Amino acid sequence: MSDLSSRSATHRKGTVPLPVWLAAVAVILVAVNLRPGATSVGPVLAEIQSGLGMGSVQAGILTALPGFTFAVVGALAVMVSRRAGIAWTIALGLGVVAAGLLIRSVVASPVLFMILTVLAFAGMAMGNILVPAFIKTHGGTRTALLNSVYGTTLAVGATLPLLVAAPLAGWDSGGWQLSLRVWGLAALAAFVPWILVSVRSRRAVVQTDAGAGATERLRITSSRTAVALCVYFGVQSMHAYVQFGWVPQIYRDAGLEQGHAGLMAATIASLGIAGGLIMPALVARAPGLHFYIAGLATAVAAGYLGLLLAPATMPWMWALLLGIGGFAFPTALALITARSRDPRVTAELSGFCQPVGYLLAAVGPFAIGALHEATGSWTVPLVILIASAAVMAAAGIIAAAPRFVDDQLRRRPA
Incomplete structure (x- = not known):
């Protein structure tokens, strides 16, 4: 081991x-x-x-x-x-x-x-x-x-x-x-x-030990790994909720029937079951995660690119790519435990990353919907989503490096 x-x-x-x-x-x-x-x-x-x-x-x-x-x-x-x-x-x-x-x-x-x-x-x-x-x-x-x-x-x-x-x-x-x-x-x-x-x-x-808890809680942002994981969790959460909220409508606007569009959304969601099985084991055992992190972000970008250029031509392909890109969610969850040693730090890290992620999950769909309404098409929203996949990849690569948040906090005393 x-x-x-x-x-x-x-x-x-x-x-x-x-x-x-x-x-x-x-x-x-x-x-x-x-x-x-x-x-x-x-x-x-x-x-x-x-x-x-x-x-x-x-x-x-x-x-x-x-x-x-x-x-x-x-x-x-x-x-x-x-x-x-x-x-x-x-x-x-x-x-x-x-x-x-x-x-x-x-x-x-x-x-x-x-x-x-x-x-x-x-x-x-x-x-x-x-x-x-x-x-x-x-x-x-x-x-x-x-x-x-x-x-x-x-x-x-x-x-x-x-x-x-x-x-x-x-x-x-x-x-x-x-x-x-x-x-x-x-x-x-x-x-x-x-x-x-x-x-x-x-x-x-x-x-936490007497007098140490408040200090460590305030210093979670001093960890480069914690901040990167927060960004990674946040961007992937935004993608997930945008997909749940708007991908069916993108498909319907491209000419798919309601049932067919709903089936595409269900395909994206159901692939999360496979991701939950596969990614925690990879996070725990793989010597390097850079390839996997970059691959998931590439799948997300490719799925959005397909929706932009030919949404009704191969709808299953784009749903499959977005669903595979959704493996980023169990990856982020697994990294919260894998990059922290002490359960109290795990809780602090989770309490730091997830609220930011869900805030983006709430704001993201509104922003994408507003851009769609303002521009009258899905082009600008999809281009922005494609670009954000690069941000997700960069943050994920930093977060996945084999370092403990605990150690980074100890190196930065208050």
Whole structure:
């Protein structure tokens, strides 16, 4: 085992790692519930608007809530975990997700619906930030395996609502409520086991030594690796949400039917399952990641170039390229654990990178849509997206270099 991987596998003194099978089950239970609350809305958005009397402006705000909530609340997740512990904070988040999703499925007010949606997304944000630290704490030599489990299950959780929303919504006149409620029940089903996991893990908290914590938290930006990983996570998140929001419309504007365009979007999303399986293992074992990082960015640029020049000629090819480029997401998640040694630094790094990423995920689709409206075509937006793939590649190559954020922080005392 390399020095990098062996040192990463070292557990912090005082923690009590869970058996790997129990840690894997815990990761699956939380990961499958971190995306459906968001992705289940799009397929039934028209029915939600009709059922609640929601206007187009409110609907637009609803679609932007995931990114903004993940960014704002995610920045607070590490702070909460210092008091409650990683596992207890994740469990609390799951309880909040369940409450928000279940109650919003029965309300009749659009304002209350959005408030409860924010509540549910706040719970998801806790998991987004802290699951990498949970994996670092309990993964040991199986950290790469748990990262694969996490990335794959996230992709499954994002894809399932796209597949079952229509059948559930067609169940009866109030089927859209059932289509949303089922994911609240799923979160509730995960909440109880996570209480048991939290008790078993004996509060493996993200604590810092007296007087050192605030200093290290403020100095995370002094790490070149942390800043590069933040940029990498942010740009790839922007691409993902732009693709979810606008790629189907780009295909439809090129002449594809609605069903065909939706299938292209589902293809891009479903490839994330394969990425979640493959990339964490590569991050853990490959001697150099530059080739893979550059290859994923090239696939993204090629996919956008195809949409620019011939979107309806080989639509499957462009969706395939964009889906492969989406492997950058599990790569970024794996790098958060691979480039930090101490679980507390993992949590700080995750809490630094992910809020920025989700903020870009919220702003990016708005900016691309505004450019499209201002120019009357997809040319300028796609050219900008192609150029941003180069930024993603450069940041990823720096972030993937075999260095620990922990060591960079220690070399820069306050």
